[in-house]
Amino acid sequence: MSTATRSLPRTIGAHAILLTYTAIALFPVILVIMNSFKSRAGIFSEPLTPPTPKTFDLIGYTTVIGQGDFFHYFQNSLVVTVGSLFFVLLFGAMAAFALSEYRFRGNTLMGLYLALGIMIPIRLATVAILQLMVASGLVNTLTALILVYTAQGLPLAVFILSEFMKQVSDDLKNAGRIDGLSEYTIFFRLVLPLVRPSMATVAVFTMIPIWNDLWFPLILAPSEETKTVTLGAQLFLGQFVTNWNAILAALSLAILPVLILYVIFSRQLIRGITSGAVK
Amino acid sequence: MGSLKIENVKKAFGPVEVLKGIDLEVTDGEFVVFVGPSGCGKSTLLRVIAGLEDSTSGRVLIDGEDVSVTPPAKRGIAMVFQTYALYPHLTVKNNMGLGLKQAGTPAAEIDRRIGIASSMLSLEPYLERRPAELSGGQRQRVAIGRAVVREPKLFLFDEPLSNLDAALRVNTRLEIAQLHRRLKATMIYVTHDQVEAMTLADKIVVLNAGKIEQIGGPMELYNSPANEFVAGFIGSPKMNFIDGARLGETAKTIGVRPEHLTVDPKSGAWKGTVVHAEHLGADTNLYLDCEKAGLITVRIFGVYDAEPGATLYATPDPAKTYRFGADGKVLK
Ligand SMILES: Nc1ncnc2c1ncn2[C@@H]1O[C@H](COP(=O)(O)OP(=O)(O)O)[C@@H](O)[C@H]1O
Ligand SMILES: [Mg+2]
Numbered sequence: 338m339s340t341a342t343r344s345l346p347r348t349i350g351a352h353a354i355l356l357t358y359t360a361i362a363l364f365p366v367i368l369v370i371m372n373s374f375k376s377r378a379g380i381f382s383e384p385l386t387p388p389t390p391k392t393f394d395l396i397g398y399t400t401v402i403g404q405g406d407f408f409h410y411f412q413n414s415l416v417v418t419v420g421s422l423f424f425v426l427l428f429g430a431m432a433a434f435a436l437s438e439y440r441f442r443g444n445t446l447m448g449l450y451l452a453l454g455i456m457i458p459i460r461l462a463t464v465a466i467l468q469l470m471v472a473s474g475l476v477n478t479l480t481a482l483i484l485v486y487t488a489q490g491l492p493l494a495v496f497i498l499s500e501f502m503k504q505v506s507d508d509l510k511n512a513g514r515i516d517g518l519s520e521y522t523i524f525f526r527l528v529l530p531l532v533r534p535s536m537a538t539v540a541v542f543t544m545i546p547i548w549n550d551l552w553f554p555l556i557l558a559p560s561e562e563t564k565t566v567t568l569g570a571q572l573f574l575g576q577f578v579t580n581w582n583a584i585l586a587a588l589s590l591a592i593l594p595v596l597i598l599y600v601i602f603s604r605q606l607i608r609g610i611t612s613g614a615v616k
Numbered sequence: 617m618g619s620l621k622i623e624n625v626k627k628a629f630g631p632v633e634v635l636k637g638i639d640l641e642v643t644d645g646e647f648v649v650f651v652g653p654s655g656c657g658k659s660t661l662l663r664v665i666a667g668l669e670d671s672t673s674g675r676v677l678i679d680g681e682d683v684s685v686t687p688p689a690k691r692g693i694a695m696v697f698q699t700y701a702l703y704p705h706l707t708v709k710n711n712m713g714l715g716l717k718q719a720g721t722p723a724a725e726i727d728r729r730i731g732i733a734s735s736m737l738s739l740e741p742y743l744e745r746r747p748a749e750l751s752g753g754q755r756q757r758v759a760i761g762r763a764v765v766r767e768p769k770l771f772l773f774d775e776p777l778s779n780l781d782a783a784l785r786v787n788t789r790l791e792i793a794q795l796h797r798r799l800k801a802t803m804i805y806v807t808h809d810q811v812e813a814m815t816l817a818d819k820i821v822v823l824n825a826g827k828i829e830q831i832g833g834p835m836e837l838y839n840s841p842a843n844e845f846v847a848g849f850i851g852s853p854k855m856n857f858i859d860g861a862r863l864g865e866t867a868k869t870i871g872v873r874p875e876h877l878t879v880d881p882k883s884g885a886w887k888g889t890v891v892h893a894e895h896l897g898a899d900t901n902l903y904l905d906c907e908k909a910g911l912i913t914v915r916i917f918g919v920y921d922a923e924p925g926a927t928l929y930a931t932p933d934p935a936k937t938y939r940f941g942a943d944g945k946v947l948k
Contacts, residue, residue: 506699506701508697508698508699508700508701508774509699509701509703511663511666511668511688511695511697511701512695512697512701512702512703512762513703514668514687514688514689515666515668515688515689515693515694515695515715516689516714516715516718516762517689517690517715517718517719518714518718526703526705527703530704530705531704
């Protein structure tokens, strides 16, 4: 790092601000994880201290795991999140490619229409969606959730991806056409790898709200078979007694899978694989 | 094999007409250069020939066959792009071979052709590398190699040298000229640089605002430009245009190339003061502010000492003076 652009006080100042922000952002997460390892008495008497030998207790985790079905809830959440993510990215990228690559009548209008969902919360249509699911017999299936989340994630995906696809070199696509590649090959083999970082961005933005959602699982798929983790954790939230150990343990466990997915995608975000494509 | 005919091709993007009726014939083995200012529709015309863009009306015939509905890969063409457009995920070898592989050419034949092309362009040491590991000049040679292995009827180049630095540009230009001599293939080359056009072309097509201004050999365009636009575009430094009325001429505009003017410190046709002098060694460019003719450029071969502020007389060569009418056309 050259001293010409970075003086010591500035570096310290910047780091101080960033560290403060990190501390604030991580505080609730750390609090949850810390307290999940404590006994009930420990949680209430000293909520802000890390577990000591006296307060350390795995009762929360044993309760969660002892409930048996929790692994199943996890599986449901993962299936729903990964499934929705797959469809959002696939259909979002395809729509974005069509919008950015082909000139057709109503192109701009179609782009606006597809992006409109960003401004209109899908929950406004909950009743209609429920009726639709009842009519099509999809209530209490994971398919219902995947369909709804795909619809929910698509507008932002189309919007972001079409911006990025416009930047992919026309010459590269044309070179592919002259070499006899089909439009599908051009899309999957040439364009998609070049927009991988933006796909990762979309994936992260799409994934978190789906994983954390309580609304649609509660309405569309509340059965024991199809419960997601967030819905499953409600089990411990009674009207009169709340099993805080179990809730905190369940939440701590629920962080793990998203964290793993996030790490996978953020590596894509950083990797600059596009260098050398053109110029 | 390798002739091209374009009949009244028009292209509009929405309400904007980019090509306004192009007629052109290219015979087998010719090196034709499309030249014109940026945005005049050169690339669009090339893309129409390649089939990457549909023309709004008109016909394109390759070897006498109407290719209007033939997809790009089946037209027997190869194209080299300004931005190289190499496939980032493939090695140099696979970049060159992809088109043939798609067409179902046997692997042994693909290897043979890649071998020939890579030795022609000195690419052998790089065959296993990816585009990211090559320099700009090497990448453009790979792009040219990718065109060569297809053994096309028609080579299309879209400003292939624009992204290279000056020294490399001259080298690659030479390489393309040699390639044309060896392959005897028909080549169409787009550039906005008249020097490239003059040095490479058998035939130059000067385009302006979607229309052909003139077609001819380099010397034909230089010696007998059809109109003011061509006269100004071909030749460097640019031709001097002088208002005919100021010189007492009937023509609207009088044109003299800088190299067709002589200067003398004592006497001559137009008296002027030196505004600026550019010493290039082989030539000297003088900018003179003349009483009668206004600001003109004079190109003198060799070294000429002239300080700004000095008085000089410029005299045009009457045999090499052009007269243009009000419509910009040359008056005979
Ligand atoms: N896909 C397109 N949509 C709309 N306008 C275009 C498109 N491609 C080119 N044009 C317009 O056509 C004109 C000619 O472009 P082009 O053929 O690229 O010029 P050049 O001679 O510099 O290669 C330009 O004014 C450009 O803005
Ligand atoms: Mg161009």
